Amino acid sequence: MRNRISSFQAVATIVMAVGGWSVGYAGETSAQSTAEWSYLGGNPEQWGYSTATQINASTVASMGLLWYSDLPLADGLVGNPQVRGGIVYQSAPKGVVVANDVATGKVLWTFEPTLELSKASLTALYGVNKNRGLALDEKHVYATSGDCHVFALDRLTGKQIWNSLSCDPARDYGIVGAPRIGAGEVFVGNNNHELGTERGFEDAFDAATGNHLWRFYTVPGDPSQPFESKAMEMASKTWGPNWWKYTRGGATPWDSAIYDPKTGLLIFGAGDPNLGSRVEAGWMRPEGSDADSDTRKTAPLAQDEGRAAALAEGDWLFTASIIAVNAKTGEYAWHFQLVPHDRYGNDVASGFIIADLPIKGRTRHVLMQAAKNGHFYVLDAQSGKCISANNYVPVTTYYPIDQKTCKLTPREEAKSWLHPNNGFMKQPGGYGAHSWQQAAYNPITHLVYIPAFISDSAGSNKVQKFRTRGMLIAWDPIAQKERWRVDYPIMMSGGVLTTAGDLVLQGTPDGKFLAYAADSGKQLWSYDTKSVILGQPTTVMSNGKQIILVPAGDGGAAVVATANPNYASTTKTQAPSRLLAFGLGGTATLPDTPPKVLLAPARPPQPEELAAQGATIYASNSCSLCHGPGAINGGGHIPDLRNIREGTLELMPLILKEGALRQGGMPQFKFFTDADVKALQAYIINQAWAGYNAQQAGTVMTDTETE
Numbered sequence: 001m002r003n004r005i006s007s008f009q010a011v012a013t014i015v016m017a018v019g020g021w022s023v024g025y026a027g028e029t030s031a032q033s034t035a036e037w038s039y040l041g042g043n044p045e046q047w048g049y050s051t052a053t054q055i056n057a058s059t060v061a062s063m064g065l066l067w068y069s070d071l072p073l074a075d076g077l078v079g080n081p082q083v084r085g086g087i088v089y090q091s092a093p094k095g096v097v098v099a100n101d102v103a104t105g106k107v108l109w110t111f112e113p114t115l116e117l118s119k120a121s122l123t124a125l126y127g128v129n130k131n132r133g134l135a136l137d138e139k140h141v142y143a144t145s146g147d148c149h150v151f152a153l154d155r156l157t158g159k160q161i162w163n164s165l166s167c168d169p170a171r172d173y174g175i176v177g178a179p180r181i182g183a184g185e186v187f188v189g190n191n192n193h194e195l196g197t198e199r200g201f202e203d204a205f206d207a208a209t210g211n212h213l214w215r216f217y218t219v220p221g222d223p224s225q226p227f228e229s230k231a232m233e234m235a236s237k238t239w240g241p242n243w244w245k246y247t248r249g250g251a252t253p254w255d256s257a258i259y260d261p262k263t264g265l266l267i268f269g270a271g272d273p274n275l276g277s278r279v280e281a282g283w284m285r286p287e288g289s290d291a292d293s294d295t296r297k298t299a300p301l302a303q304d305e306g307r308a309a310a311l312a313e314g315d316w317l318f319t320a321s322i323i324a325v326n327a328k329t330g331e332y333a334w335h336f337q338l339v340p341h342d343r344y345g346n347d348v349a350s351g352f353i354i355a356d357l358p359i360k361g362r363t364r365h366v367l368m369q370a371a372k373n374g375h376f377y378v379l380d381a382q383s384g385k386c387i388s389a390n391n392y393v394p395v396t397t398y399y400p401i402d403q404k405t406c407k408l409t410p411r412e413e414a415k416s417w418l419h420p421n422n423g424f425m426k427q428p429g430g431y432g433a434h435s436w437q438q439a440a441y442n443p444i445t446h447l448v449y450i451p452a453f454i455s456d457s458a459g460s461n462k463v464q465k466f467r468t469r470g471m472l473i474a475w476d477p478i479a480q481k482e483r484w485r486v487d488y489p490i491m492m493s494g495g496v497l498t499t500a501g502d503l504v505l506q507g508t509p510d511g512k513f514l515a516y517a518a519d520s521g522k523q524l525w526s527y528d529t530k531s532v533i534l535g536q537p538t539t540v541m542s543n544g545k546q547i548i549l550v551p552a553g554d555g556g557a558a559v560v561a562t563a564n565p566n567y568a569s570t571t572k573t574q575a576p577s578r579l580l581a582f583g584l585g586g587t588a589t590l591p592d593t594p595p596k597v598l599l600a601p602a603r604p605p606q607p608e609e610l611a612a613q614g615a616t617i618y619a620s621n622s623c624s625l626c627h628g629p630g631a632i633n634g635g636g637h638i639p640d641l642r643n644i645r646e647g648t649l650e651l652m653p654l655i656l657k658e659g660a661l662r663q664g665g666m667p668q669f670k671f672f673t674d675a676d677v678k679a680l681q682a683y684i685i686n687q688a689w690a691g692y693n694a695q696q697a698g699t700v701m702t703d704t705e706t707e
Contacts (some may be wrong), residue, residue, distance in 0.1 A: 034541040037083040038136050040178055041438055045354040046259050048080075048449075049498050050539045054546035055584060056501025060515045060525045066547065066584030069105035071098055073577040074637035076553015079133025080495065080536040081579065082439060085157065088538075088549060088579065090189025091134040091178075095145025096667070097153060100550030102542050102549070109158035113145055118659075120147050120169045122667045123193045126625050129638060129665055132436060133257050133535075135179040135186060137207060142186050144175045150188055152210060162210030164437055166190060172197045177436075180266075181207060182259025183327045187266055189253025193625075194345075196274030200252030202266070202323075204330060214330030218270040218318045219249030225697070231332035232332050235317035242310040251319040252275025255436045257329055259330075262365060263382050266327040269348025273341075275311055289523065291582030299319055315340035322348055322369070324384055334384030335598060338371055339408055343417060344397060344426065346373045350434045353441045353448060354381055357478055359388075366476050370439055370450040371398065372432030375401055378477050390480035392473055393452055394466065396427040412465070419431075427466055429455035431491070431567070438495035438536040440504070444516050447474045447483055449496045449504050454566070468567070472496070472506055472559040474521055474685075491567040495536025497548070505548065507533020511573040511593075513550060513582070527582070530593040531575035545583050545628040553577035554636055571596050598692045600644040605689050606682035614683025631687040642688040649685075653677050 034052045041048045055063055071077070073092045087108060088100040097111040114293070117125065126144030135142040140161060141153040148167040153160055167173035167190045180187045180331040186205045200218035205211065217228060220236035223244055227233040256269035290343050317335070320342035324333040339346045342683075353368045357378070367381040374395045378387045386406035398408045413424045426442070437451040452471045470488030475481075494507035503524075504516045509532050515525040535551035554574035575593040627633050632640040654660040656677055659668030 024449070034546075035083075035086075035556060036441075036541050037081070037538045039082070039406050040080050040133060040180065041351075041353075041440070042134070042538070043180065044259060044443075046258055046351060046438070047353060047443070048438055048496055049442055049500075050537055051500045052539055052541055052546045053499065053501040054541070055499070055503065055539070055548065057503060057517050057524055059584055060501075060503060062584050063515070063525060063548075063582050064529075064584075065527070065588040066583045066588065067588055068106040068581065068588040069100055069107065069579045071100075071579060072110055072551075073098065073553075074105065074533075074553050074634065076133075076532055076575070076577045077131075077551040077579075077675060078535040078555065079131065079468060079551065081538045081549045081551055082134065082136045083538060083540045083549070084136055084138070084435065086542065089134060089141050089155075089581065091131050091143045092577070093131045093146060095127050095131075095149065095151060096145055097134065097143050097151075097158065099141075099158060102540065102581075104545065105581060107578060109144075111151075111153055111158040111160070113149070113151060113160070115145055115147060115149075115165070115663075117169075117663050117665060120662075121172050121174070122622070123172045123174040123195070124148060124169035125174075125665050125667050127176050128195065129626055129636075130176040132176055134179030135181045137181055140426055141206065142179045142181065142207070144179060144188060146175055146358055148173055148175060149204060150175075150179065150186065152186070152207070156575075164205055164210040164212065166203045166205075167201075176209075176254070177255030177257070180259055182256045182261065182266065183264065184208070184211060185327060187257055187259065187268070187327075189255070189257060189268060189566060191252045191254055191271070192248075192250050192274065193272065194250055194252075194274045194347075196247035197252050198250070198252070199248050200250055200270055202253050202257070202268050202325075202330075204266070204327070210331065212449070216323070216325050216330045216332070218251040218253065218321075218323065219273075219316075219481070229309070238309050238315040238317040240313040242306060243314075246273050246307045246310055246365070247273075249316070249319065251316075251321070253373045254703045255345055255367070256348055258350055258352040258354060258367075258382055259352050260367075262297055263324075264327055264331055265324045265381070267322060267352060267367060267381070269322045269350070270318050270321045270323055271349070272339075272345050273316045273343070275343075277586060281325075313341075313698045316342070320346045320348060322352075322367070322379070336377075336379055336386060336406075337616035338375075338377070339373055344373070344410070345416075345430060346371070346432070348372070350432075351436065351438045353439065355441055355443065357446065359478055359641040366477075368441070368448060370434045370452065370475070372428065372434060373398070374428045374433040375408070376448070376450075376475055376477065376480065377406065378480075388477075388480050392450060392475055392482065393433045393454060393471070394427055396425060408488060412656065415453045419461070425466065427454065431455040435492070437493065440496040440498040440536075442498040442504075442518050444500060444502075445474075445498075446476065447518070448477050449474055449498055449506075449518075451493045451496055451506065453491045453493070455491055470508070471503070472516070472521075474504070486516065486521060486523075490570070492534065494533040498538040499539060501592070505537050507535075507537065507550060507552070509534065509567075509569045509573065512571070513537075513580075529575075529580060530590055531574060531578060531580075532573045548582040550580040550582065551578075552580050596640070596658065598640075598688065598695050599643050599645075600686040601642075601692055602644065602649060602679075603683055603685050608686070610679055610682040611686040612683075614679035614681070618671075618682055618683055631684055632691070641684045644684055644688065649681055652681060 124147040147169040253272040389406040472486040531552040532555040633640040
């Protein structure tokens, strides 16, 4: 072991001296100090890698908790902590930012913007309740509040410098992804929650002033109007006739973006095509918002005979695509469409990694992504040409990928819109194979470490090899092969950190913080944090000591924590929001996380028929996005509806119909009738009884047992 570590450290020294880390704006190059972690993933290329070797495969066994800081926040954080000048920066839902001293964990300052949510759409309110991180430069911290606002704060004081609007929060727009920086600009994507009511776009702002610089739409606009660019004219040719009547295309950027200092390109991912199906299912903008789009006023789309024909052809650019633009101008450079005519939800939400790899005898400057569709892609970062691709998890939805073109072709039986009742088990499932949790690249092993998973789809849990589970996969991007793998019992696992000390570190939703050997996958160390860990860890040197920083808590800032808490947490790990610091010789201890207690329901069980009506209303109005499926909430500032008290039950008409809690982030549903409210009350009460009875029996109720 000692010889192996010595060789790893020798190679690390060469990497630092020869390659280094390119940081700063275009034209600037310097070595990334081990005292700094000022980018998502540590460097502009988003490696999630550190050259620090004090904590290594030989010494990690003596690592312990140095300190922990209980943060003044309701939600456990999931963004990658960033460090500059001895200060740790993290962001939370509602645009909150907290700064800690890296040596002690002391909270130095917090920032909380004043939000006006009275006219915010459901999509914006959803964004307000989620957050995946911030961006940082020498002077400023950049964060979003979820309701389309982008903030720049003074890095040392937390004072607001500027506040700009990226999208219109009264329309079906919101922000959940972390902003990116580069070339003196701040880049922000948006989401439309796959409603199909708005066009996706990426925005750029001047980092110093907040002035809006450019916008790149991901789908063409109204074909009766002039095209904004030649790229939109090109994209328009890939959509069928009359498509604009039925959808605005969607393809919204979620959280995958990267600025490449070497090429000067901003590269970002666009979501899947949104064909209006969720509007059909009952998604509604809260009444009182300003922009009731015409798509909301049409007859149900499923009843329109022209819809199928209008959406039956074309590749639908730039949906399900990786897009590269000139970072200074927003001008189109290239695109690579992962799934043409995608109807499987393959939004390009997973993070990117840029590196120089030795491929077939020469060094290639590449962009890498473990895509949601289950395939790992290696693209030329300058041209977008696919160099190689292969599946890193089992895939049934598509035929084996074409190794020359990297094109995916769906199997006929996987076309559920043509064969809705054939019971075909699509894999990857609805969540894909890898989400927003950051992968990491080690330039010594040349491996990418992927927090992957298999999610159930169309009954796939009945098939043993497709059972829902999480995985940490060490993937060789040059050979396109798995080198080692660790399986987890819970689907979602945290972002990954790797180091020159032959380490891979990752947290899990069941509270474990784990260290593995980077070359073999052998588990070297484990620590029970009693808390959910979904974010990517950070490591820096402080006063001669290597510190590993881990964001922890109930995971409430993560989309999946409430979309399906059973995939992202356990009842024993929904701890307060904390920042954990690990180092050699640490002896601090964490308090136990008290289990969630369900109180005896406020009312007796309700008629099953009425509760079933409430279940339909709950599902069709997307209440599960915040309160969880089955009203099982993952934690954070959003209350668990199963503990609702009589006073709140009585106020439900005011809350739902009048918007009494709208400013706090709870949407208004003015179109609800008194009967709708009564049915929802019945559903919530019966779910409360189901959970309470399970608790009394010593079991845990899951959402699959309630729907």
